Amino acid sequence: GSITAEENLIKWVRRCGGTIDLEIGSVNHKGLRGTVAVRDMNKSQIAVHLPAHLAVELGEGHVTSEENSVKLLRLQKQNPAWNESMLPYWESLPLLGTSLTKQTYPAEPLDLLQDQILAASILVHGAYTKNVYDGGKPALIDNFQEEFPGVSYQEFSHLTSVVASYAFLFPDEEGVAKRMMLPVLDMINHADGGDVNLEIMQADNGDFYAYTLRDVAKGEELVHEYNTGIYRNDQSLFHYGFIREHDPPRLTAQDLPAGNLYEATGYSEEDYEFGGRLVSKAELARLEAILKSFPTTEAEDAKLMEGRNAAWAGLFGGQSVQTPLERMFVKYRMLRKQALAQVIQRLKDALIVTKEL
Numbered sequence: 001g002s003i004t005a006e007e008n009l010i011k012w013v014r015r016c017g018g019t020i021d022l023e024i025g026s027v028n029h030k031g032l033r034g035t036v037a038v039r040d041m042n043k044s045q046i047a048v049h050l051p052a053h054l055a056v057e058l059g060e061g062h063v064t065s066e067e068n069s070v071k072l073l074r075l076q077k078q079n080p081a082w083n084e085s086m087l088p089y090w091e092s093l094p095l096l097g098t099s100l101t102k103q104t105y106p107a108e109p110l111d112l113l114q115d116q117i118l119a120a121s122i123l124v125h126g127a128y129t130k131n132v133y134d135g136g137k138p139a140l141i142d143n144f145q146e147e148f149p150g151v152s153y154q155e156f157s158h159l160t161s162v163v164a165s166y167a168f169l170f171p172d173e174e175g176v177a178k179r180m181m182l183p184v185l186d187m188i189n190h191a192d193g194g195d196v197n198l199e200i201m202q203a204d205n206g207d208f209y210a211y212t213l214r215d216v217a218k219g220e221e222l223v224h225e226y227n228t229g230i231y232r233n234d235q236s237l238f239h240y241g242f243i244r245e246h247d248p249p250r251l252t253a254q255d256l257p258a259g260n261l262y263e264a265t266g267y268s269e270e271d272y273e274f275g276g277r278l279v280s281k282a283e284l285a286r287l288e289a290i291l292k293s294f295p296t297t298e299a300e301d302a303k304l305m306e307g308r309n310a311a312w313a314g315l316f317g318g319q320s321v322q323t324p325l326e327r328m329f330v331k332y333r334m335l336r337k338q339a340l341a342q343v344i345q346r347l348k349d350a351l352i353v354t355k356e357l
């Protein structure tokens with residue numbers, strides 16, 4: 001009979017001495033792959049034990065994903081036996097063309113974001129990845145085609161995207177942050193706040209463990225917090241290729257003062273509540289100006305997403321909203337507008353209390 005890549009991955013890790021107490025499968029109606037508890041679990045139980053020798057060690061924390069991607073290709077080329085032994089892992093990773101992040105988004109649908117900062121940042125990043133491939137960073141790789149004949153730009157940017165969105169960051173024995181790829185553990189999706197039910201740690205002997213932070217019911221998705229720089233939708237879309245519907249809605253990082261795509265901002269929605277640091281008429285004017293600057297309203301976006309009336313697409317410059325990526329981009333701007341509208345209302349309420357409005 002045929003065995004899926006996920007089943008093969010789990011079998012292989014077990015053969016290599018690991019323990020796996022979860023299932024890899026679809027976790028939502030869109031078919032997102034993730035991990036699920038196979039039985040009721042108590043707090044502090046181990047869901048995955050991954051032996052240290054199955055980790056793929058990449059560069060230090062500051063090293064770019066492009067450089068790590070070149071490093072991985074070199075490791076594979078220099079150690080054919082190891083490369084062969086890791087096949088079940090490589091086969092569990094996303095297929096070419098299915099990892100969409102800042103390195104791999106196509107340029108054409110970026111207008112749908114209605115976000116020039118985010119769109120420009122993606123284009124700039126894509127250009128950097130291409131530059132590395134074309135030999136523009138000789139210290140990193142001098143002649144890509146010569147060193148890796150047959151590895152196309154599409155394959156290189158894909159590998160870079162996967163390395164960027166699948167690798168973990170752990171301090172080594174000297175406390176230096178090291179990036180590594182961890183089979184099975186990288187099948188676990190991201191969550192934050194009260195939704196997190198798993199933590200991943202490295203033991204003193206170098207092995208990796210995923211353990212529950214609270215009781216988990218059989219069938220529940222297992223999730224852990226990736227890093228602090230993807231709390232907001234512009235950040236997670238840029239780095240990891242997903243957006244989330246938060247309750248309550250969250251502003252994008254760039255809509256908060258001094259917010260950016262790369263780090264957590266010092267401000268939050270709470271700063272717009274009565275007594276908060278951002279309660280001012282100037283902030284109200286700034287947020288209202290952002291909301292007014294979009295070419296469409298959220299209600300118009302919703303109609304476009306319904307897609308029942310094909311004429312709607314034509315009204316907005318003939319852009320189609322068909323593919324999952326196009327729909328995610330429109331959903332992104334809708335969630336951004338929702339959050340702005342809600343925060344503006346909250347800020348107005350606060351200004352009424354302080355009699356500034």
Ligand SMILES: C[S@@+](CC[C@H](N)C(=O)[O-])C[C@H]1O[C@@H](n2cnc3c(N)ncnc32)[C@H](O)[C@@H]1O
Nearest residue numbers: 033034165166186187188189190191240241242
């Ligand atoms: C480390 S992988 C996790 C496993 C991945 N879902 C898979 O099937 O291989 C990271 C990628 O998973 C997806 N992902 C992780 N957390 C997510 C979430 N909360 N919502 C939607 N997609 C998520 C994104 O595509 C992200 O780039």
